Amino acid sequence: MSNNINKVSAKSPLWDLGVHKYSKIFKLESGKKLRNLEIAYQTYGTLNAKKDNVIWACHALTANADVLDWWKGLFGAKDLFNPEEHFIVCANVLGSNYGTTNPLSVNPVTGQPYYLAFPEFTIRDLAAIHQILADHLGIKTVKTLIGGSLGGQQALEWSISGKTEIENLILVATNAAHSPWGIAFNESQRLAIATDRTFFANKPDGGYKGLKTARSIALLSYRTYEAYNETQLESVNDKVTDFRASSYQNYQGEKLCKRFNAYSYWYLSKAMDSHNVGRGRKSIADALKLVKANTLVIGIENDVLFPITEQQFLAKHIVDAQFASIKCAYGHDGFLIETDKLTNIIGNFLKENASKNKKVIKLQHTA
Numbered sequence: 486m487s488n489n490i491n492k493v494s495a496k497s498p499l500w501d502l503g504v505h506k507y508s509k510i511f512k513l514e515s516g517k518k519l520r521n522l523e524i525a526y527q528t529y530g531t532l533n534a535k536k537d538n539v540i541w542a543c544h545a546l547t548a549n550a551d552v553l554d555w556w557k558g559l560f561g562a563k564d565l566f567n568p569e570e571h572f573i574v575c576a577n578v579l580g581s582n583y584g585t586t587n588p589l590s591v592n593p594v595t596g597q598p599y600y601l602a603f604p605e606f607t608i609r610d611l612a613a614i615h616q617i618l619a620d621h622l623g624i625k626t627v628k629t630l631i632g633g634s635l636g637g638q639q640a641l642e643w644s645i646s647g648k649t650e651i652e653n654l655i656l657v658a659t660n661a662a663h664s665p666w667g668i669a670f671n672e673s674q675r676l677a678i679a680t681d682r683t684f685f686a687n688k689p690d691g692g693y694k695g696l697k698t699a700r701s702i703a704l705l706s707y708r709t710y711e712a713y714n715e716t717q718l719e720s721v722n723d724k725v726t727d728f729r730a731s732s733y734q735n736y737q738g739e740k741l742c743k744r745f746n747a748y749s750y751w752y753l754s755k756a757m758d759s760h761n762v763g764r765g766r767k768s769i770a771d772a773l774k775l776v777k778a779n780t781l782v783i784g785i786e787n788d789v790l791f792p793i794t795e796q797q798f799l800a801k802h803i804v805d806a807q808f809a810s811i812k813c814a815y816g817h818d819g820f821l822i823e824t825d826k827l828t829n830i831i832g833n834f835l836k837e838n839a840s841k842n843k844k845v846i847k848l849q850h851t852a
C-alpha cells in the first residue's frame with residue numbers, strides 16, 4: 486500500500502489505520518465463513534461535519550486502494566474528485582493482493598496460507614465488504630459512488646442493497662450481469678493458469694507463466710483492432726517474425742506478473758463471472774429498479790468486453806438514469822485512460838443534479 490495512508494492519517498485524526506480488522510466472522514453469499522477479514526483501504530481529505538462529502542471509488546480487477554494513483558485526471562489535487570473538497574474512500578477488494586484478505590493470507594484454522602483453499606466469493610460479497618467499511622468509518626451517506634468494469638459491478642450491487650444512502654451513482658463500462666462472452670474470456674484465462682502446473686504447488690509465485698498468458702488473453706478484450714494498429718503496426722514490410730505485437734503481449738503479461746499473483750487473479754475473475762443482479766431477485770430489470778441514486782451510466786463505444794448495449798440496458802432499467810458514451814481507441818480500458826472526457830461528462834451530470842436537488846429542497850420549503 487502507498488504511503489498516502491500515513492499522510493492522510495497525519496491530517497485527519499479520524500482515520501488512524503488503512504486496514505480495518507473486522508472482528509466478526511464474515512459470512513459469504515455462498516454460506517461459507519471467513520475469519521479474520523482485513524479490509525485495506527485508503528482515504529484522502531477530511532470528512533466534513535455534515536458527513537456529506539464522501540466520494541467512494543470501487544476499483545477494477547487488478548488495481549488497488551490508491552485511486553489517486555490509478556485514476557489520475559479524475560481523482561487528484563486539481564481534479565473533479567479532490568481531497569480539498571471531498572472525503573475520498575477506496576477499498577482494496579477481497580481476494581486482491583493489495584492488502585485485503587486474499588488467497589495468500591494465512592488461514593487461521595490451518596496456520597498456513599489458503600492458496601486454492603480460499604473460499605470463492607461473489608460481487609455481492611465485495612459490496613457487503615464496502616458496507617462493513619462504511620459502517621466502520623461512520624459513513625451513512627455517499628455523495629458519489631463510482632466504479633468501472635468490476636468496480637462498476639460492485640457499485641451497482643452496493644446501490645441495490647440499499648443499506649447506505651447513495652446520492653449519485655456513476656457506472657462506467659460495466660453491466661448488470663456478466664455476459665457469456667465475458668465468462669468465456671475469464672474461463673480461457675483460468676485455463677491458461679491451470680496449464681501451469683506450478684499453480685498447484687502452493688507458493689506465492691505459483692502459476693506465474695499461466696498468469697502471463699492469462700493477461701495476454703485478457704488484453705485482447707481490453708483493447709481493440711484499431712488500438713493494435715495504432716500502437717503495434719510494423720514500420721517495415723519485410724518482417725516474418727519478432728513482431729512488435731508479440732513483444733507487447735509478452736511485456737504486458739510480465740508487467741502484471743511483477744505486481745499481481747495467479748491466485749488473486751483466479752478468484753477475482755470468478756467473482757466477476759458471478760455478477761448477476763437478478764440472482765435471487767425477481768429479475769435483472771426488477772433488481773435495477775431498486776437503485777435509488779441519481780444514476781449516470783457511461784459506455785465506451787468500441788468496448789468489446791462490456792459492449793455499449795450493456796450500459797444502454799442499465800440506463801433503460803435504472804429509474805431516470807442518464808446515459809453517455811465516449812469514444813476511445815483503447816476500447817474497454819478507456820475507462821481508466823479517458824479521464825478528461827469522464828471529468829466533463831460526470832462534472833456536468835453532478836452539476837445538473839445539484840441544481841435539481843436544490844430546486845426540490847426549495848419547493849418543499851415554500852410549500
Ligand SMILES: CC(=O)SCCNC(=O)CCNC(=O)[C@H](O)C(C)(C)COP(=O)(O)OP(=O)(O)OC[C@H]1O[C@@H](n2cnc3c(N)ncnc32)[C@H](O)[C@@H]1OP(=O)(O)O
Nearest residue numbers: 547548549555717729730732733734736737744818821822
Ligand atoms: C502498483 C501498481 O502499479 S497497481 C495499479 C496500476 N494498475 C491498475 O490500476 C490497473 C489498471 N490499469 C491498467 O490496466 C493499465 O495501467 C492501463 C490500461 C491504464 C494502461 O495500460 P498500459 O500498459 O500503461 O498502456 P499500454 O497498453 O499503452 O502499454 C504501454 C506499455 O507497454 C510498453 N510497450 C508498448 N509497445 C510495446 C512492444 N511492442 N513491446 C514491448 N513493450 C511495449 C510500453 O513501453 C509501456 O510500458 P510501461 O508500462 O512499462 O511504461
Ligand SMILES: N[C@@H](CCO)C(=O)O
Nearest residue numbers: 545546547548634818
Ligand atoms: N485493466 C483493468 C481490467 C479491466 O477492467 C485492470 O487491470 O484492472
